[in-house]
Amino acid sequence: xxxxxxxxxxxxxxxxxxxxxxxxxxxxxxxxxxxxxxxxxxxxxxxxxxxxxxxxxxxxxxxxxxxxxxxxxxxxxxxxxxxxxxxxxxxxxxxxxxxxxxxxxxxxxxxxxxxxxxxxxxxxxxxxxxxxxxxxxxxxxxxxxxxxxxxxxxxxxxxxxxxxxxxxxxxxxxxxxxxxxxxxxxxxxxxxxxxxxxxxxxxxxxxxxxxxxxxxxxxxxxxxxxxxxxxxxxxxxxxxxxxxxxxxxxxxxxxxxxxxxxxxxxxxxxxxxxxxxxxxxxxxxxxxxxxxxxxxxxxxxxxxxxxxxxxxxxxxxxxxxxxxxxxxxxxxxxxxxxxxxxxxxxxxxxxxxxxxxxxxxxxxxxxxxxxxxxxxxxxxxxxxxxxxxxxxxxxxxxxxxxxxxxxxxxxxxxxxxxxxxxxxxxxxxxxxxxxxxxx
Amino acid sequence: xxxxxxxxxxxxxxxxxxxxxxxxxxxxxxxxxxxxxxxxxxxxxxxxxxxxxxxxxxxxxxxxxxxxxxxxxxxxxxxxxxxxxxxxxxxxxxxxxxxxxxxxxxxxxxxxxxxxxxxxxxxxxxxxxxxxxxxxxxxxxxxxxxxxxxxxxxxxxxxxxxxxxxxxxxxxxxxxxxxxxxxxxxxxxxxxxxxxxxxxxxxxxxxxxxxxxxxxxxxxxxxxxxxxxxxxxxxxxxxxxxxxxxxxxxxxxxxxxxxxxxxxxxxxxxxxxxxxxxxxxxxxxxxxxxxxxxxxxxxxxxxxxxxxxxxxxxxxxxxxxxxxxxxxxxxxxxxxxxxxxxxxxxxxxxxxxxxxxxxxxxxxxxxxxxxxxxxxxxxxxxxxxxxxxxxxxxxxxxxxxxxxxxxxxxxxxxxxxxxxx
Numbered sequence: 001x002x003x004x005x006x007x008x009x010x011x012x013x014x015x016x017x018x019x020x021x022x023x024x025x026x027x028x029x030x031x032x033x034x035x036x037x038x039x040x041x042x043x044x045x046x047x048x049x050x051x052x053x054x055x056x057x058x059x060x061x062x063x064x065x066x067x068x069x070x071x072x073x074x075x076x077x078x079x080x081x082x083x084x085x086x087x088x089x090x091x092x093x094x095x096x097x098x099x100x101x102x103x104x105x106x107x108x109x110x111x112x113x114x115x116x117x118x119x120x121x122x123x124x125x126x127x128x129x130x131x132x133x134x135x136x137x138x139x140x141x142x143x144x145x146x147x148x149x150x151x152x153x154x155x156x157x158x159x160x161x162x163x164x165x166x167x168x169x170x171x172x173x174x175x176x177x178x179x180x181x182x183x184x185x186x187x188x189x190x191x192x193x194x195x196x197x198x199x200x201x202x203x204x205x206x207x208x209x210x211x212x213x214x215x216x217x218x219x220x221x222x223x224x225x226x227x228x229x230x231x232x233x234x235x236x237x238x239x240x241x242x243x244x245x246x247x248x249x250x251x252x253x254x255x256x257x258x259x260x261x262x263x264x265x266x267x268x269x270x271x272x273x274x275x276x277x278x279x280x281x282x283x284x285x286x287x288x289x290x291x292x293x294x295x296x297x298x299x300x301x302x303x304x305x306x307x308x309x310x311x312x313x314x315x316x317x318x319x320x321x322x323x324x325x326x327x328x329x330x331x332x333x334x335x336x337x338x339x340x341x342x343x344x345x346x347x348x349x350x351x352x353x354x355x356x357x358x359x360x361x362x363x364x365x366x367x368x369x370x371x372x373x374x375x376x377x378x379x380x381x382x383x384x385x386x387x388x389x390x391x392x393x394x395x396x397x398x399x400x401x402x403x404x405x406x407x408x409x410x411x412x413x414x415x416x417x418x419x420x421x422x423x424x425x426x427x428x429x430x431x432x433x434x435x436x437x438x439x
Numbered sequence: 440x441x442x443x444x445x446x447x448x449x450x451x452x453x454x455x456x457x458x459x460x461x462x463x464x465x466x467x468x469x470x471x472x473x474x475x476x477x478x479x480x481x482x483x484x485x486x487x488x489x490x491x492x493x494x495x496x497x498x499x500x501x502x503x504x505x506x507x508x509x510x511x512x513x514x515x516x517x518x519x520x521x522x523x524x525x526x527x528x529x530x531x532x533x534x535x536x537x538x539x540x541x542x543x544x545x546x547x548x549x550x551x552x553x554x555x556x557x558x559x560x561x562x563x564x565x566x567x568x569x570x571x572x573x574x575x576x577x578x579x580x581x582x583x584x585x586x587x588x589x590x591x592x593x594x595x596x597x598x599x600x601x602x603x604x605x606x607x608x609x610x611x612x613x614x615x616x617x618x619x620x621x622x623x624x625x626x627x628x629x630x631x632x633x634x635x636x637x638x639x640x641x642x643x644x645x646x647x648x649x650x651x652x653x654x655x656x657x658x659x660x661x662x663x664x665x666x667x668x669x670x671x672x673x674x675x676x677x678x679x680x681x682x683x684x685x686x687x688x689x690x691x692x693x694x695x696x697x698x699x700x701x702x703x704x705x706x707x708x709x710x711x712x713x714x715x716x717x718x719x720x721x722x723x724x725x726x727x728x729x730x731x732x733x734x735x736x737x738x739x740x741x742x743x744x745x746x747x748x749x750x751x752x753x754x755x756x757x758x759x760x761x762x763x764x765x766x767x768x769x770x771x772x773x774x775x776x777x778x779x780x781x782x783x784x785x786x787x788x789x790x791x792x793x794x795x796x797x798x799x800x801x802x803x804x805x806x807x808x809x810x811x812x813x814x815x816x817x818x819x820x821x822x823x824x825x826x827x828x829x830x831x832x833x834x835x836x837x838x839x840x841x842x843x844x845x846x847x848x849x850x851x852x853x854x855x856x857x858x859x860x
Contacts, residue, residue: 326818
C-alpha cells in the first residue's frame, strides 16, 4: 500500500505540463465509455485489411470516418464494410465523414475519431501523422512511414509529440507483434547467440502490379494511383517491402546501422505497353515520352548495413523472375545463429513452442489494449529509424556512395515530396544512375 | 597417389638431357627449368599488354638468371615495349591469335608468362603444359565452366610432369596476407561465421570501335567489356578478393551461390555486354554466408578489401586481427607482383614446383558462378553448376583476327537462360 501511494505521490509531484497533458488526454479517452472510434485514411487493399483487423481486435471499436485520394475508393470501402455482417452496428460512417482529395488527411484529422489508421502511399505519412497527433489522435500506421529523410524526421517529430500527449503509435511491421519472435528476440538480446557478428535479410519477389490510367484522373492523381512505381511515392521496393526484414535486423541490434554501402539497378522492369497506354490517354493519343510513365524504381538492391559493433549485414532485395527462395532473415552470433523467427541454433539451441498469432491482427490488439490501459505504445521513433535505414540503403545504391547514419539523419537534405500537392501535372524523376548526386 | 615425387636438380638435368634427344618424337618430359644444362630461366611472354609487360619486368627483376627471350601477342603493335627493352629478335616475336603456338614450339624456353585476356587462358595453359613449360599465368584463368575444366586438367597434367604453375593472385604471395592467414587457419579468430569482400572502384580504360574494325579485333582490343573474353569484372577483377575469402576457408569451396547485378551507369555500346555492379552471396559449408560486392562506376566510393569474422575475432586478412588474439603484422612488405615470380622461380629451382592451377581454377569458378547467378537470377549449387552448366566461351581453335564474332546481349533476368545439359 505504502509503495503504491508513494508512486502516486511521485506522479503528482512530477507536475509539469507534459504530465498534465498526458493525464488530460487519457481522461478524454476514458470519457468515450469503452468505445474507440476510428477513421481510415487510405482505402486501398491494405487499408481495408487494417480496418477489419482493427475492428476484430476489440468489440468496442467503431469506424466513423473514411478518407482517400479518390472518392470511388471511399465509397467502395464504406459499401464493403457496411455489408460485412461481422461488424454490424459498428460501422457508423456518415456521408459527412467521407473525405477525398489531396487534403483528405487534414479533414479526417479534424473529425472526432480517437484513432486513425493510415494506409496511403508512404510519401505522405509524415504530414499525416503530424496532423493526427496535433489533433490528439492515436495512430496505427502502415509501413514504411516515409520515402526520404525529411519524411522520417517528420515522423520522429510526430512520435515525440505523441509521447508528450500520451498518444499511441503502432506500425504495421507485424513481425514485432508475433509472440514467437518476441520471445526469440528477448533471448537474442539476453545473449543466447553471443555477440551479433553478422546477418542477412532478404525480400526478392516476382514483381508488382502496375495500375493503368482511369478516366478522369489528372496526371498527378494517376501517379498517386500507381504509386509503387515512383520512388518519391513508395520509397522503392527496398523501402516499401523489404523494410519488414530490415526492421527485424534493426530489432536484433536494437537500433539502426551506422554505415551504408550498396549496389543495385533496374534491368528487368519493363512496363512499356502499359506506360504507352497511360501516356496516350494523358497526352491526346501521343506516346512520345512514354518512358516516364513506366516508373523510376529499381528492381534490385544489394546493400551492406554496418551496425555499431562493426557487424556487417546483408540486405538483399528486388523483383524479377528468379528461383530465389528468399524472404526472411538470419542473424549470426559468436555462439550461434537464429532464423529470427522461431529458433536458435548453437550453444543455447532453442525452439519456440508457444502459441502462434497472426501478427497483423495482434498489432491491433496490442494497440487497442495499450490505449485502454492508458499505457500507449509508441513505435513512431523506431519505425522512422527502420524506414530511414531502408532509405539509406537505397540512397547508397542510387549514388554509389558510402555514408554514415549520422550524416543521413542529420545532414541529408533529400526531400522528395512536394508540399502543396494538387491535381495537375505529375512529378517525374529520371531513373537513378548508380552515381546520382548524394543530397 | 605418389605422383608428386620431389624432383631433384639431378633429375631435372637428367630429364632435360634425355628429352633433348627425344623431343621431336616424345615431347618434353619433366621440368625444363634447367634446360641446356644451365639454370637460366628463359621466359616467353604470351600477351604483351599492360599486365604482360608488367609481369615480364617483375619476373626479370625477381630473381637472378632470368631472360625474356620470346614474345607473342595478337597485335604486333603491342610487342614494341618488351621487344625493345629486352632486345628480343624479330624471329622470336610472334603475332596473330596463334602466335603463342609458335612461341611454345621454341625449345630453349622453359617458362612462359600467360597474360592474354582470360578467355584465351585455358587453351594457352593447356598448350603450355603440353609443351613442357613452367607457367606464370595471370588471373582469372577462364570465363566459363568449360574453360575451368580445361584448366583443372592442365593443372593435373602439370603436376604429373613436375611443371610449376603460379598465378597472378599476388595476395597469396604477400607476407602480410600469408602471415595473417596462418593465424586464421590456426584458429586466431575461432570458427569463421561471416565474411565480406569488395572490389568497388571507378571505371577503367575503354577502346571504342574503330571504323571498319572487325568483331574479333575490336573485342580483343576492348576485351574488358565482353563476357566471353574477360569473364565480366566480377571474374576479371573481383576474383582477387573472392580468392582471399576461399583462402580464409582453407580453400574449402562455397556450396551454393545467389547473386544479383546489372548495368546502370555504364550503358554505352563501347562497354560491350558486361555489368557494372554485382552483389553476390556465397554459402560456405555450415550455411556460412558471405558477401561479395563489386562495382565499376566512376565517382563512387572505392573499397577493395576483405574481411572475415570468426567466433573469437575479426580480420582484414592483410595484417590485422582484432578480438581475443589481437595481432598486427609488422614485417616487411615486399612488392607482391615481384614476390610471386620470386617464389615461382625458387620453386622451380628447388625442384618443388608450386602448382596453383587448381586453386585459381576454383576461385575463378566461384566468380563465374556469382556472375551466372546474377545474370540468370538463379540460385544454384556448385556441384550442379559444374556437372550441368554447358556454358562454353572457349574461342574456336581457328579464330583469327578479322573474323566476325557475335556476342550476346546484356543479360536481363527472365530472358537470360543458363545453358544446361
